[in-house]
Amino acid sequence: MNIYPVIEKLLIYGEEHLSMDELDAVYCRNKILEKLSLKDYEQYEINVDEIDDMTSPDALLEQLYQYALDKALIKPENKTEFFQDMMDIVSLRPGQMTDEFGNILKRSSTKAMSWLTEYCSKNGSVIQNPTLRRWEAKGTKGKLEINVVKPIEKNNGKYPECDMCLQNVGFGLTKATRPVLLPIGDENNFWIFDKAQYATGLGKLICEYHSPAIFDFSSLNYAFDFVELIPEYFAVLPYKCAHAHLWGGYKTLPFHRTPELKKVKSKEYPYINISIVDWYMSAMRFTCTNREKLVEFTMKLAKTYLGEDENREVIVSVRMIENKYCVEMIFDNSTSKSKSAVKAEATDLDKFGIITLDSALDNHMTQFDIYLTKELPFSAELLPPELRPYKQMLIKLMKEVGDNKISSIEAQIDIKDAINTESEKLLEDLRVFDDAEFSQFLAKLSIA
Ligand SMILES: [Zn+2]
Secondary structure (H helix, E strand, C coil): CCCHHHHHHHHHHHHHHCCCCHHHHHHHHHHHHHHCCCCCCCCCCCCHHHHHCCCCCHHHHHHHHHHHHHCCCCCHHHHHHHHHHHHHHHCCCHHHHHHHHHHHHHHCHHHHHHHHHHHHHHCCCCECCCEEEEEEECCCCCCEEEEEECCCCCCCCCCCCCCCCHHHCCCHHHCCCCCEEECCCCCCEEEEECCECCCCCCEEEEECCCCCEECCHHHHHHHHHHHHHCCCEEEEECCEECCCEEEEEECCCHHHHCCEEEEECECCCCCCEEEEECCCCCEEEEEECCHHHHHHHHHHHHHHHHHCCCCEEEEEEEEEECCEEEEEEEEEECCCCCCCCCCCCCCHHHHCCEEEECCHHHHHHHHHHHHHCCCCCCCHHHCCHHHHHHHHHHHHHHHHHCCCCCCHHHHHHHHHHHHHHHHHHHHHCCCCCCHHHHHHHHHCCCEC
8 A cells, every 4th residue: 555645645634624734744744754654755645525524533644544554564453543643743732722712712612612621523533423223212201312322442550540621632532632721710620522522512511630529609609600601502411520610612502402390489599580490300490680799699599409419419510602591400319320221320411411422232123123123032041141120111112112023113103112112211210200209309498
């Protein structure tokens, strides 16, 4: 394989898509040559239009990887790191990223975030297609989005201290990751897009240091600062985490779009619009133009709930709707367990309606299909061990099919419906209040 034109194409890709300075071309080229153990170089003419049309560097990286593999320079298990190595070379340095981003941010946060989104997608630090299967569960409340996810390789040594640490930048499997500094708070806070984009613009605002996240007045204010700076994004405060952060994304998730179930009024804060929302878990929504009062009310409500039991937790989302602040609170309890067949524990993202299911389900769905289409006789007692968690779900599915002969397409529809129902169960099982209990709780705060 003549590798030189491929190297030249990657350099042009860097110039065209990743703001690589033309003056850095020789420097970057030599870095690539070094990685490929090459001692010389031949320049080739490249069709720039062809590179302009590319939306991902993967086709070029595959060729470089194949070359390195053929020459025994790397092992197949190092593919991800090799891709990251190459993209790290042709991407801007992290400090330059913050400078570029900061310049655009001064003009418009919308433009700055869309520049960053495109950059991180084109430099391969986010995975454009992170799912094996993905569908919208149309019949479910709030239209849950179901993602059977691809496995993601992570840095897993003692260093960096955790997934979220800034030490991941330029390191191992996350070499091409590019955080940007946001002008929020007194300490340095960086925005980093999640590698797997299960919903548009998912990312995290992380604190520079590895210190635990706590839900309090100051973290709540960080969330408000974030949405004031970037009003098209929402912010969510995790209740507990080893590394202080908030996570967010572009526009809304299914939970945000769920309608009001019941409007209520607070005697103390009559100007705040308060409602209980129609979600699987117990949840409320408050909107108001006065940030200070809304923060005060949110803290008061959270403290009342949390104070009654040490296992209680709240997940708080903050966003802007036109000129109003909107806070949404999900009431949770760390001891609540779900009996769903698809997942034992729900992540915060699941709780907002983006359900992420293990990659193994991809194969399992094919196996379910074989039973439903009667290609293989079904026996609940003789299920292979990996399918046992789905026993009840399968019995129900088989009963529905009965003696009918159904096609694989029909079987897939039935299987997806069953998974949708189990995904609803995952969240329903975490509900902490029934209607009467909810009213009793709110009465303590003179809300009715
Ligand atoms: Zn950390």
